[in-house]
Amino acid sequence: MSLPFIIDGHTDILLRIDVEKQTNLQSHPDDSIKGGVGMQITAIFTPDEYLENAYDFAINILDNLFLMVKTNHPKYWIYQGNNDIKKIEQEYKQRFKANYEKKIGFLVSLEGAEPLGDDPFKIEEFHKLGIRLVTIAWSRPNAFGCGVGPANNHKGLTSKGKQLIKLMNKLGIIIDVSHLNREGILDTLEISDKPVIATHSNVYSICDNARNLTDDLIRLIAEKGGFLGMCFNQPFLVKTKPARIEDLEKHIRYMLDNFSSDSIAWGSDFDGITGWLLEIENSSERRIITDYLSDNMRLPSDIIDKINYKNWLRILSRCT
Numbered sequence: 001m002s003l004p005f006i007i008d009g010h011t012d013i014l015l016r017i018d019v020e021k022q023t024n025l026q027s028h029p030d031d032s033i034k035g036g037v038g039m040q041i042t043a044i045f046t047p048d049e050y051l052e053n054a055y056d057f058a059i060n061i062l063d064n065l066f067l068m069v070k071t072n073h074p075k076y077w078i079y080q081g082n083n084d085i086k087k088i089e090q091e092y093k094q095r096f097k098a099n100y101e102k103k104i105g106f107l108v109s110l111e112g113a114e115p116l117g118d119d120p121f122k123i124e125e126f127h128k129l130g131i132r133l134v135t136i137a138w139s140r141p142n143a144f145g146c147g148v149g150p151a152n153n154h155k156g157l158t159s160k161g162k163q164l165i166k167l168m169n170k171l172g173i174i175i176d177v178s179h180l181n182r183e184g185i186l187d188t189l190e191i192s193d194k195p196v197i198a199t200h201s202n203v204y205s206i207c208d209n210a211r212n213l214t215d216d217l218i219r220l221i222a223e224k225g226g227f228l229g230m231c232f233n234q235p236f237l238v239k240t241k242p243a244r245i246e247d248l249e250k251h252i253r254y255m256l257d258n259f260s261s262d263s264i265a266w267g268s269d270f271d272g273i274t275g276w277l278l279e280i281e282n283s284s285e286r287r288i289i290t291d292y293l294s295d296n297m298r299l300p301s302d303i304i305d306k307i308n309y310k311n312w313l314r315i316l317s318r319c320t
């Protein structure tokens with residue numbers, strides 16, 4: 001098998017590098033390159049203790065990211081909009097040539113819209129600064145909606161949340177409903193003119209964790225042109241530890257049998273999770289999964305390509 005080409009829809013390296021100063025990372029961009037990742041969505045998540053200064057917190061992380069990218073240019077680059085799809089396709093073509101120095105793109109996201117405070121129009125500023133995806137709420141309430149954590153209020157999007165969806169559609173920012181409660185997801189799907197995705201959520205019918213999505217929600221997301229990013233977090237895969245690649249297979253198989261290959265992508269959540277797939281230490285070993293899709297699951301290469309990156313290209317072209 002040749003090296004796969006992957007877009008990973010959710011990683012948390014920024015928090016680990018900038019705030020916690022960790023060096024032992026699961027999705028270090030250089031490891032991701034080794035594992036075949038061509039672009040990774042890197043989230044800016046605001047931990048509870050920084051919520052009061054969420055705006056400054058996000059700006060500071062963005063500054064550090066730009067510095068990291070500048071220092072490693074042209075190996076690292078930042079996705080700005082659908083003109084950059086060419087760059088991804090180019091990378092795909094060149095990657096398999098001998099002696100080619102592989103590159104990796106970052107699509108920068110806010111995981112939880114707290115850096116906007118309670119002003120949906122602040123998204124215009126963050127768009128200028130490079131944010132191209134927003135996860136409306138993390139597992140807690142904010143000014144725009146509420147996540148599925150212990151404080152779930154079972155209310156849908158607030159009026160500011162609804163405004164934010166419209167602004168994101170207009171600006172070309174991808175809408176992510178992972179972490180959002182059921183009521184908020186239904187509101188988002190109703191309001192958004194563009195496809196909506198869940199960057200890192202699995203199938204509730206296979207593993208009944210609150211962060212996974214029920215069939216009716218998956219169907220609505222798929223009908224609107226979106227997808228679910230299969231997440232490697234053990235509690236989203238299986239109830240008992242450890243999670244194995246066979247557990248991931250069950251989610252993928254269910255998606256293929258009940259929905260379609262257009263509605264599956266990856267959202268590893270590397271560097272954001274404490275328990276993951278037994279077979280994979282970090283993003284340099286991504287190939288183990290794609291080999292499994294072809295050798296064990298016997299999926300044809302066109303379906304593997306969709307899951308690995310082509311479904312993401314569709315979202316990038318329609319939403320950014």
Ligand SMILES: [Zn+2]
Nearest residue numbers: 111179200272
């Ligand atoms: Zn998350």
